[in-house]
Amino acid sequence: MEKIQAYVEIKGIPFIKATNQQLLNDYLYPAIDAKEKKFIVTANPEIVMAAEEEYFYKKILKQADYVIADGIGVVIGSRLMREPLPERIAGYDLMQQLLEKANQDQLRCYFLGSKQEILDKAVAKVKVNFPDLVIAGSHHGYFDINDPSIAEAIEKAQPDFIFVGLGFPNQEKWIHRYSNQFSHGMFMGVGGSFDGLAGHVKRAPKIWQKLNVEWLYRLIKQPSRWKRMLQLPRFIWHILWRK
Template structure:
């Protein structure tokens, strides 16, 4: 494994390709090693720099990978380029595929009830040999151990948490010690895409690294969130200028 880590605004990214990280995660799952993986974009990095508690939770992750072209650009600006962008949605798809091939089990936490139900239904059809350990919507009492106990009892290999930033990483970090095994990964709005309630950008937009622009066009209300990207790049330029 390539142990190189790149510091991007105090968040340490693993310098890996999608193939690298898939091989690493597959091996860890086979060995029943508990793993916390963060797929970080500029929004996550900027939020971590403004929220110390969130930063500490990100730092608990076993792996942090670059999900967002802004992270790749930022790493190039400071002369420490990360090898490639690894979209969290694509990584999730690869893990589901591998899970179906290997008879892994998976638990799905997050989104609205009808969305997570539809997503699980779709996943059952697309990945027939994947065992569904359970699922729950994202509306629950954080002080209750019901969800945590259900996950621990079902012993899933994959735990996908779609609670959005910063809730998903905070939930994982807060509860990780309660579990014995499993790959825990925050997947944002992936359940909505799988369920068909939100469409992913066409392939050409993906290849041009313009998914962010496609989402902005489709959801103009996201413009405030999109302001994070230029602010992030300005911060990276300042770091370069300081040498």
């Protein structure tokens, strides 16, 4: 793991202290150009609280190369700690920017996760929107993560980017377990982003994103998420209690 000097530790998790553009220009693009192997975690309050309850998962997050604040709750928490992160870095937007880089440099991308139907639509959209990148392969997310054959097949495809949409904590556990088999590659846990790529789930309008209430839009559109949203006030309470 590369030693990063600028980070904010929240509940034991080191979040990189950088804007989206700084992350790309100072860290990710140079690592991609140098054919290095890196592990990106897109962490929101729900992931931080899950790590609080499982030591092994927290250990994995702490060993990642870059943990980004993919959730305005994390940014708010950093401000309450008086160690403010500069901004939220949306995982979906970062994935799109990495796809643009792959398209520009004709790099190889592998997509792992989601249902087969959604995955097929997502890959088809990527082919249309980023015609110059190479689809190294794809595999649905319905498999035993203890099965090493999936990683072996992906490694043979020699991808430069491995987007893993298995949901937390499985996606981070899979990357942690198998990435050491690869000679290079940018590994990124992307949660449900394949749903967005496929058009199955709509992003919040830009104004909602600018106001940092994208979480509220998603809750309105998917009321079943309300239990997950309870992790936000719990997370904030933990930050205040620590203070």
